[in-house]
Amino acid sequence: MEDQKLSDIAYSIRKSCHDSGYSEIFPPAYVKSDRIGGFRFIFRNDVYVLEPDITLRLMNNRFPGNSRVYYISRQADEFLGESLKAGLEIIGAVPGEANIEILKMAIKILDDLGIRDYNIDISITDVFDPYRKKKDGDIILNAVKNRNYPQLQNMDIDGMDKLFQIMDTRTRNSGIPELDSILEEINDPRVIIDLGTVRQPEYYRGLIFEIYGRHEFLGGGGNYVIKKMNGCGFSLDLQALSKLYGDVQR
Structure with a gap:
C-alpha cells in the first residue's frame, strides 16, 4: 500500500x-x-x-x-x-x-x-548576516532554526532583542521589498513571511522557504549559485x- x-x-x-x-x-x-x-x-x-x-x-x-x-x-x-x-x-x-x-x-x-x-514560510538569508558572521554563527543559526530560546538567552550575543524580534516576525508586510512583492504577486494566503526561517546547508543566499503540512515538514528550498x-x-x-x-x- x-x-x-x-x-x-x-x-x-x-x-x-x-x-x-x-x-x-x-x-x-x-x-x-x-x-x-x-x-x-x-x-x-x-x-x-x-x-x-x-x-x-x-x-x-x-x-x-x-x-x-x-x-x-x-x-x-x-x-x-x-x-x-x-x-x-x-x-x-x-x-x-x-x-x-x-x-x-x-x-x-x-x-x-x-x-x-x-503553509509556505518565506524569508531571506540577509536578515541573519550579522549573526552568521559571529564566532558562534553556526551555533546561533542552529538554535534559531530549532527555536531554542533558552540556548540563545545563555549566549553572549550583541543585539539579542533584535534577534528575538526577527525570530518572532510572521507577517504579510515585512518592509522588505523582495519578500513583500512575492506575496503580492502570488496572492495566496498559505504563503506567509516568517523571518525566523533558517535553511541548511549554507549554500543558500537570498530567498529561502519551508513548506509545512498540519504537523509535517514537507520540504523547502531557496536561492543559490551553481557554476x-x-x-x-x-x-x-x-x-x-x-x-x-x-x-x-x-
Missing part, C-alpha cells in the same frame, strides 16, 4: 512538472568530496558521499542558461537513513522571476496532489507527502 501511494505521488509530480515544461534529470548516486554531509565511504584513497543533498549532486553538472529540471531520487544521511525526495530547479533565470515561478510550482504540485492544508549561475529550487519529502495524500484520497 505504501509503495502504491508513493508511486501515485511520484506520477502526479512528474505530470505536474512535465505539463509545466520541466525536464526530468537523474542525479548521480554519489559525489567525490570530503566536505559534504551524508554517508561517506573511501575508495582508492578518495572520499565519496553516497546520495547526498540533491543540489550538491547537481553542482558538478553543466546546465544551459534558463534550465528547468526536476528529479525524484533517494537521499541518505550519515547513518544510512534514507528519504525519497522530489524537487525542481530553475538554473540561469532572472532571480526575481525564478522565485515567483518556483513558489507557484510548489503550490501547483501540492494542489495537483489534492493537498491544500499547508556562476543563479539557481532557485526546492525539494519535497515523498514520505511526508504520503501522510497527507492518504487523507485527501479517502
Whole structure:
C-alpha cells in the first residue's frame, strides 16, 4: 500500500512538472568530496558521499542558461537513513522571476496532489548576516532554526532583542521589498513571511522557504549559485507527502 501511494505521488509530480515544461534529470548516486554531509565511504584513497543533498549532486553538472529540471531520487544521511525526495530547479533565470515561478510550482504540485492544508514560510538569508558572521554563527543559526530560546538567552550575543524580534516576525508586510512583492504577486494566503526561517546547508543566499503540512515538514528550498549561475529550487519529502495524500484520497 505504501509503495502504491508513493508511486501515485511520484506520477502526479512528474505530470505536474512535465505539463509545466520541466525536464526530468537523474542525479548521480554519489559525489567525490570530503566536505559534504551524508554517508561517506573511501575508495582508492578518495572520499565519496553516497546520495547526498540533491543540489550538491547537481553542482558538478553543466546546465544551459534558463534550465528547468526536476528529479525524484533517494537521499541518505550519515547513518544510512534514507528519504525519497522530489524537487525542481530553475538554473540561469532572472532571480526575481525564478522565485515567483518556483513558489507557484510548489503550490501547483501540492494542489495537483489534492493537498491544500499547508503553509509556505518565506524569508531571506540577509536578515541573519550579522549573526552568521559571529564566532558562534553556526551555533546561533542552529538554535534559531530549532527555536531554542533558552540556548540563545545563555549566549553572549550583541543585539539579542533584535534577534528575538526577527525570530518572532510572521507577517504579510515585512518592509522588505523582495519578500513583500512575492506575496503580492502570488496572492495566496498559505504563503506567509516568517523571518525566523533558517535553511541548511549554507549554500543558500537570498530567498529561502519551508513548506509545512498540519504537523509535517514537507520540504523547502531557496536561492543559490551553481557554476556562476543563479539557481532557485526546492525539494519535497515523498514520505511526508504520503501522510497527507492518504487523507485527501479517502
